[in-house]
Amino acid sequence: MRIMGMDFGSVTVGVAISDPLELTAQGIETIRYVEHKKNLLFERLQELIKQYEVDSIVVGLPMDLVGTETARAQASRGFAKSTRRKFHLPVDMWDERLTTAAAERILIDADLSRKKRKKVIDKEAAVLILQSYLDKKRMEKKRDE
Template sequence: MIPQQQSKFISALGLDVGSKRIGLAGCDGTGLIATGLVTIERKSFKEDVEKIQQIVNERQVQILVVGLPYSMDGSLGFQARHVQKFTNRLSQALQLPVEYVDERLTSFQAEQMLIAENRSPSRHKGLIDRKAAALILQQWLDTRRINTKISAEFFED
């Protein structure tokens, strides 16, 4: 039995959802590299959806990949539930599926990347959000690629 092949082209949108801003990241069509795109300053749900919808249309997005801020003990805290609630509404509004990625420490990693570039994290909050979104999306792309390779090898036997 031959597994159903995934399409070669993938367009995923990574989101780092915060209470003040949403960092967005996209990937190249092959699904290898995630790149920060923009940071949206949150206003209202309607305005947030309109801005994200524009990017979804431009990039022909097929799936939303959202960072879920688990607590360090692995539980879902207040902020994670808040992100899930927003994401469920967003997914319905955009009519796109969602996958979650554990985003613990992505903002910290993004800040460290800025420090390595001799930039001040406190002056570049929007850039941190975009970089965090790119880290979230890259993690998802890497996991997807590994799982696809493992599944292909399994079915070759």
């Protein structure tokens, strides 16, 4: 069992995958797409879902600092709905507040150039989204035991 995490943007989707025990998230790739050719995006996601034997998906939900959805949230919700329909997998939305800023700090601390950061920031944001989801899931499981 693995979970796929995604940071959905207007031109890229960052993708991360959990390990089989659902303890850690690893960045896989950043997929560039064109709005009117989303079928290519979904084809690549299908390949990754099959390759990693994904059984559920988490999509980042853009929120502002006070916890209300941003204008980008509707696009993310639409993407999650399309993803659920295309792949017949459960899709959860997860608060992605500050993940891009945190990803940027991590990449700056790793001394990546601005050009290199731009190529991987969405993938790193997907890792942060998925890892926080996994951590919360693990905490809830412990609490219920």
